[in-house]
Amino acid sequence: MDNKILFKPGHTACAGCAQSLAARLVIEAAGSNTIIANNTGCLEVFSTKFPDSAWNVPWIHSLFENCAAVASGIEAALIYLGKKDATNVIAQAGDGGTADIGLQALSGMLERGHDILYICYDNEAYMNTGVQRSGLTPFYTNTTTSPISARFPGNLRPKKPMPEIANAHGIPYVATASAGFPQDIQRKVKKALSIKGPKYMQIHVPCPLGWRHESGQTLAVAKLAVETGLYPLIEYENGKLSGARKFAQLKPVEEYLKAQGRFKHLLGDPESIKQIQAIADNNILKYNLKAEAQKSD
Amino acid sequence: MKEFLEGSRAIAEVVKLCKPGVISAYPITPQTHIVEELASMVANGELSAQFVNVESEHSAASVVLGAQATGVRTFTATSSQGLFYMMEVLFNIAGMRLPLVLTCANRAISAPINIWNDQQDSISLRDSGWIQLYAENIQESADLHLIAYRLSEDKSIMLPTMVCMDGFILTHGMEAVDMPKQEEVDKFLPPYKPLYKLDTAEPLSMGLLADPDYYMETRFAIQETFKSLLKAIPQVNAEFKGVFGRDYGDGLVEEYYTKDAQKVIVAMGSVCGTIKEVVDAQRAKGKKVGLLKVISYRPFPYARVYDILKDVPRVAVLDKAVSLGAYAPLAVEVKAAFSGKQKAPRVVSSFVAGLGGRDITLESIKEIFLKLTQKEASLEFIDLKPELLTEEYGQ
Numbered sequence: 305m306d307n308k309i310l311f312k313p314g315h316t317a318c319a320g321c322a323q324s325l326a327a328r329l330v331i332e333a334a335g336s337n338t339i340i341a342n343n344t345g346c347l348e349v350f351s352t353k354f355p356d357s358a359w360n361v362p363w364i365h366s367l368f369e370n371c372a373a374v375a376s377g378i379e380a381a382l383i384y385l386g387k388k389d390a391t392n393v394i395a396q397a398g399d400g401g402t403a404d405i406g407l408q409a410l411s412g413m414l415e416r417g418h419d420i421l422y423i424c425y426d427n428e429a430y431m432n433t434g435v436q437r438s439g440l441t442p443f444y445t446n447t448t449t450s451p452i453s454a455r456f457p458g459n460l461r462p463k464k465p466m467p468e469i470a471n472a473h474g475i476p477y478v479a480t481a482s483a484g485f486p487q488d489i490q491r492k493v494k495k496a497l498s499i500k501g502p503k504y505m506q507i508h509v510p511c512p513l514g515w516r517h518e519s520g521q522t523l524a525v526a527k528l529a530v531e532t533g534l535y536p537l538i539e540y541e542n543g544k545l546s547g548a549r550k551f552a553q554l555k556p557v558e559e560y561l562k563a564q565g566r567f568k569h570l571l572g573d574p575e576s577i578k579q580i581q582a583i584a585d586n587n588i589l590k591y592n593l594k595a596e597a598q599k600s601d
Numbered sequence: 602m603k604e605f606l607e608g609s610r611a612i613a614e615v616v617k618l619c620k621p622g623v624i625s626a627y628p629i630t631p632q633t634h635i636v637e638e639l640a641s642m643v644a645n646g647e648l649s650a651q652f653v654n655v656e657s658e659h660s661a662a663s664v665v666l667g668a669q670a671t672g673v674r675t676f677t678a679t680s681s682q683g684l685f686y687m688m689e690v691l692f693n694i695a696g697m698r699l700p701l702v703l704t705c706a707n708r709a710i711s712a713p714i715n716i717w718n719d720q721q722d723s724i725s726l727r728d729s730g731w732i733q734l735y736a737e738n739i740q741e742s743a744d745l746h747l748i749a750y751r752l753s754e755d756k757s758i759m760l761p762t763m764v765c766m767d768g769f770i771l772t773h774g775m776e777a778v779d780m781p782k783q784e785e786v787d788k789f790l791p792p793y794k795p796l797y798k799l800d801t802a803e804p805l806s807m808g809l810l811a812d813p814d815y816y817m818e819t820r821f822a823i824q825e826t827f828k829s830l831l832k833a834i835p836q837v838n839a840e841f842k843g844v845f846g847r848d849y850g851d852g853l854v855e856e857y858y859t860k861d862a863q864k865v866i867v868a869m870g871s872v873c874g875t876i877k878e879v880v881d882a883q884r885a886k887g888k889k890v891g892l893l894k895v896i897s898y899r900p901f902p903y904a905r906v907y908d909i910l911k912d913v914p915r916v917a918v919l920d921k922a923v924s925l926g927a928y929a930p931l932a933v934e935v936k937a938a939f940s941g942k943q944k945a946p947r948v949v950s951s952f953v954a955g956l957g958g959r960d961i962t963l964e965s966i967k968e969i970f971l972k973l974t975q976k977e978a979s980l981e982f983i984d985l986k987p988e989l990l991t992e993e994y995g996q
Contacts, residue, residue, distance in 0.1 A: 336801060336804075337801050338801070339671070339799050339801065341667060348810070349810055352806050352808075352809045352810055353809065353810045354809040354810060354811045354812070354815050355809075355815075357806035357809065359804065359806050360804055362800055362803075362804045362805060362806075363799075363804070363805075363806045364667070364670055364799055364806070364807040364808050365807070365808035365809070366663060366666055366667075366690070366693050366697075366808055367663070367689060367690065367693055369659075370659060370660065370663035370666075370690065372660075373655065373659070373660035373661075373663030373664050374663045374666055374667035374670075375667060376653060376655075376660070376664050376667065377625065377653070377663065377664035377665060377666060377667025377668035377670075377671070377675075378667040378668065378670070378671045378799060380623045380625075380651035380653050380664065380667075380668050381622060381623050381651070381667070381668035381669075381671035381672065381673040382671060383651055384622035384623060384649075384650065384651050384668075384673055385622070385671070385672070390801075408656060408657060408660075409656070409657075409659070409660050409663065411656065412655055412656035412657070415656070416653070416654070416655075
């Protein structure tokens with residue numbers, strides 16, 4: 305690891321922001337020979353308010369939806385200059401910038417085969433603009449544009465399956481990660497950067513403001529999402545599921561839901577919780593998240 | 602040596618001579634031939650650039666933005682809806698002071714969908730912070746690309762340039778073109794040396810958030826650069842003449858029989874060729890008519906327009922675009938040139954013609970000269986078909 309601090313403190317992220325933590329882990333794992341293209345969003349706003357910048361690597365922000373295309377141009381320029389082999393290129397964005405407005409540019413980047421690591425910091429809503437629903441907002445979440453009412457229990461659609469969508473492009477590496485598992489993030493970033501071609505990583509990053517939990521609970525909440533099976537940590541290599549973090553005992557989703565204000569409306573409603581448990585159970589089956597019991601002798 | 606070339610081929614040849622490192626484009630009629638030619642030059646090794654085929658114009662502009670920010674000269678081309686789809690990236694490029702060059706093969710805007718020529722696309726981007734140069738013919742289209750790179754990359758300018766050439770008329774038309782030699786281009790256009798770039802040896806951040814304490818100054822700085830361009834464009838135009846033996850007026854405007862003229866048409870782009878033909882014919886009959894060709898729409902050369910037209914009694918402005926609900930875009934600027942001044946033409950009439958590819962014929966131009974009477978025409982559409990209006994809406 306470089307001795308230089310690549311993502312400096314003093315930026316203006318909220319207390320308990322998991323995105324700032326994950327962004328630091330990513331760039332520390334990638335190292336100083338890295339150029340970053342960043343979409344508009346919380347990370348861009350809190351890390352680069354003129355005249356300050358938290359970044360100690362070359363960093364560019366253009367627009368909300370085009371970091372994958374800007375990174376493609378950076379990569380093409382590095383190839384032209386003969387510098388690509390010595391340089392990592394990372395494109396990074398939030399969940400709205402990835403799954404909604406930036407999906408076309410991302411798909412183009414993946415399809416064209418650029419040697420770029422794309423990172424989606426998934427805090428499951430448009431937090432920068434005030435907690436509006438995105439394509440990665442979970443089922444029954446209370447957001448400012450999927451508000452709960454007597455008629456609606458929050459967001460009516462499940463999360464868009466971005467890892468599978470990325471994987472369907474036939475790219476060499478896709479992974480999910482979580483701020484609750486920092487070493488796993490860094491291992492996956494290093495692995496991704498050792499592979500040539502387009503890579504997609506989606507990191508679950510709790511947002512105390514939007515998820516309405518105590519700032520000190522960020523890592524605990526992140527871990528619960530994984531431990532319940534709602535946010536499985538998986539890897540695809542060359543299209544095949546090659547890894548999943550397994551647990552001997554998966555926790556009931558209610559433990560995760562009750563830790564956050566955005567799901568508070570569901571707590572007296574066993575039917576809704578059952579529906580969310582079904583999403584977790586499906587993940588547990590699909591990705592085989594349950595560790596085999598050890599043989600007794 | 603002159604070669605008989607299609608306009609798009611001439612542009613591709615001249616872009617090749619400028620040695621861009623990254624080219625990115627998305628197909629749209631009538632820009633396609635330009636980028637097809639470049640793609641084949643890259644494929645057969647004539648041009649050592651990275652050619653990035655993208656999924657949209659938004660990404661084409663974003664790719665060249667990223668590449669230019671990494672310190673490489675770039676090129677892209679588009680038209681019409683494609684230019685509009687690039688719009689937010691184009692404002693972004695200018696704000697980031699990245700000296701890109703883009704060819705706009707001018708085409709009408711939907712709806713109704715129409716692939717033919719007018720200038721509504723680039724005109725609508727007039728506030729984007731891009732230098733806008735309009736070409737009359739294929740030779741000028743090619744030459745303006747050389748001037749564009751040279752201007753944009755000047756350390757005191759650092760703004761992008763849009764070279765506007767009328768779709769089909771210039772992109773698909775054929776003309777004998779004096780293609781520059783590589784040595785001449787190298788002499789006129791030095792290799793691109795960026796002021797700042799994305800480089801791991803010297804990390805810097807680009808595209809930062811500027812709050813109300815800082816934002817205004819960035820816009821003011823661009824406005825000041827546009828003022829300085831009113832001097833820089835004539836200088837570069839003169840240097841261009843020194844190397845290539847050709848020039849285009851003073852680079853901002855070109856005068857054609859304006860000195861003693863009683864009637865002058867102001868116009869931009871390929872229609873100027875048609876107007877020149879009418880002017881020649883009428884001059885032969887002793888009529889004192891002329892043309893003022895505007896090459897640089899941004900920056901707009903108000904002082905030059907004032908000086909040239911202040912003693913001309915009657916001026917007609919021909920627009921190939923509209924600003925629906927207001928005066929036509931070129932007419933607005935010409936009228937503004939006389940605002941608060943001592944002298945002005947007695948009449949500044951405004952005509953709109955050629956929208957959606959309707960031919961502007963010699964007859965259309967003669968009609969404009971005829972209609973340039975003592976009564977000022979305001980936003981008069983030339984060659985309208987009244988019978989269509991009746992059929993559609995009359996009953």
